[in-house]
Amino acid sequence: MIKKVVSSVLISTLLAASLAACGSSNENASNSNAATPTNQSHDANEPAAAPDPLGKYEQPVTVTEVIGYRPPEDAGTPKGITPEQNAYLKDLKEAMNIEIKYLWAVPSEQFEQKFSLALATGDLPDVMQVDTKTFEKLKKQDMLADMTDAYNNYATPELKEWIESDGGFTLKTVTSEGKILGIPSFEDPYMSTQLIWIRKDWLKNLNLEAPKTIDELEKVAEAFVNNDPDKNGKDDTYGIAMQKALIGWGFDARGLFNGFGSAPKSWLKGADGKLAAGEIQPEAKEALAKLQSWYQKGIIDQEFALKDETKMSEDITAGKVGITYGEWWVPNWPLNLNMDKDPNAEWEAYQIPGLNGPGKSLVGKLRLNSITVVNKKFEHPEAAVKMINFYNLMLNKENFEKNKAEDGYVYNWFQPRIYQPNLFDVIYDEVNKAIAANQDEIPVTDSSYRGINDVFLATKAFLAGDTSTRSKGTNWGLYASRAAENGGWGLTRKIRESGQVFFNEFYGLPTPTQLDKGSQLDKLIDETYIKIIMGDSLSEFDKFVSSWKKLGGDDITNEVNEWYEKEAVK
């Protein structure tokens, strides 16, 4: 009897174990599975005539892609639509005889992991938009097709103008041994200018001035903690938004560090003309000391180290916090949600506070969003360029008005997409011109139409108090981020003009030691910084500096300086 029980138990346990084993080997299995469809039958003939950037292939060309997708941005998009059903794909097939096949499609948060695995097995699609790190890997492994001819012959004059708008600076970074290995998509580096966003209605309630220095900021923030800025009679507010990624992408501490003239995880030019890592400079220590005192005073959330950007955006929306560092886009999310929730809420952008008066923000030398590359095995590198041309065509007035989200056009799923580098300046100028002249329509019809028109309509509606198509917050978000004189982009333009910035001098691809030790060093930085803020002794910073150097930081510094001497365009 016992034996019987034992054996049945054994069987069930083994079953469970083998199920678990399946779980862990699945990743491998699905990859080896997917290995088959890489080499599609590219049965198309080369077009015989002169290259036509917008022409149609005679024989269908199949292009494989992979996609990490977010939900469609437009609420009117049909429910349950999948990337394969995106109406742009159908139009692309009609216009150019290019068929897109997705090898796989996953929600965007799983993309990085899935793509890493695909990279490990060498099982890559024909056309992909990658970041610089992946670009460097693929380049080293000689997996990229030469796109020189494709770019020269097939890029439209408009696309060439965009790509070369910075004097060919960015194009040079993706060129190797005279071969263009990818089509870069970049934007104005000043887009990463840090601003500080403050609840203006709270300032008014407490009779306070907007802060210009860090000390003044501290006073305002303390008042926001203690003096009931929202006048609801409850002690339910704190000063400054902050979350566990101190050097992250939003509601983080970059602006504060910049105010101290410091910039962790960036490379700054020292007095000796060499580049030095921002995270080990004495200015970073001063900023951490300030953050530590703010943590003690309750200016930042006691549990900031457990919260991420999403969680922090919820606090902003709920009206728990009145100050956040951030870039031009913050009005678009989540300040707009707060405006919709609380009709009294008013947010205003200011230059970040510094030690004595407004501080300088860090900006990059280059803002390279993605690089469109083609798999070496793929026979039609020009198809990638043609697809870019196709998408830009879809942005002009005629197509934009025809292609409604309701009919299944989901623009943020289409790849590859290249940004117009100066689009934000064009939007700002055109919208303000049209508003000043009290026009009902913008005169532009080319591929910047879509971007401009969106902001134009929102601005007009916001200024007229019209909420019939979109909520007040949504209208304001578009207006305040892109068109308002003292809004996100407006203020960024002023800072760009006045040169109130300092530079992250390193824009190269990750160095070998960075690839090797980068994740260890990042862990060390995050852990040390957060612990100091939460009360560890400041002397931990000095220990951190010496271990950072030992663990590969010195090697990285040498490699970065070598790059700076040899390759940087100064």
Added chain:
Amino acid sequence: MSDKLAHLRRRNSNIPLHLMLLPGVLVTLIYAYGPILGVVMAFQKYEPALGFLKSEWVGWENFEYVFNLPDFNQVLWNTVLIASLKIVFSLMVPLLLALLLNEVTKNWFKRIIQTSIFLPFFLSWAVLGGVILELFSLNGPINSLVSSLGLEPTMFMGNNSWFRAIIIGSDVWKGMGYNMIIFLAAITGINASLYEAAEVDGAGRWKQMVHITLPGMMPIIILIGTLSLGGILNAGFDQILIMYNPIVYEGADVIDTFTYRLGLFSQQFAPATAVGLFKSGISLALVSLSYYLAYKFSNYRIF
């Protein structure tokens, strides 16, 4: 003669049954054993473009690289500590529960308890992790209970000892139903006449438990213990990944989360594979050892 014929006939009639096994065996070979070939990556300077066949052979270099990473000892210690506590409690708690439930005579009550204990087993950490984070947050229910008792609220998830305790406790709580069912099954398998005899001899419930139930369950307890020893380096990847944060790296970064960051974020596939292989090696050694010990001390063999 007729005996042999019958034997043959029986064997023939079994052939279709054996054939039915074939798909299962094939699937196992392809999906469970096939990928094992990938471990050669651990000894190579693996380049995806070259694949395993052409990548350069570097011997133990990847292992040396990983073992010399500054955090490795801390991570290994965390893993062993968290996993061994999990193993001990995942054995003791369900055993206790099974013994207690066995004493319950009302069947409906027993069923309700059994089901509600088993329920969390089916929830994923993605769901439970969020719930636990909320439960233990500064404004969460646990802390309001703590402050209503007049104590200072604690940031549980930001404290290395508390974090470990919560990781271990929640894992035991989530999984205890599974082992409990197995133990209950073992109890049912004990010959009822033994209890009758004991009652005749005047043994009470306690004596019956100590002298009949526990010895009767011993093979199962040893079996479960032996099998779980193989998991000494599995501290629970998804659970920790969902719940940890930079403050508790020191106490909660385990081999799996470490490998995850190494392999997927830094894309160092070969060292990550080396860590995986190292883990499997340790597990194999421990399972063999405990199997030997179980045989030696209680004369019990699984295979």
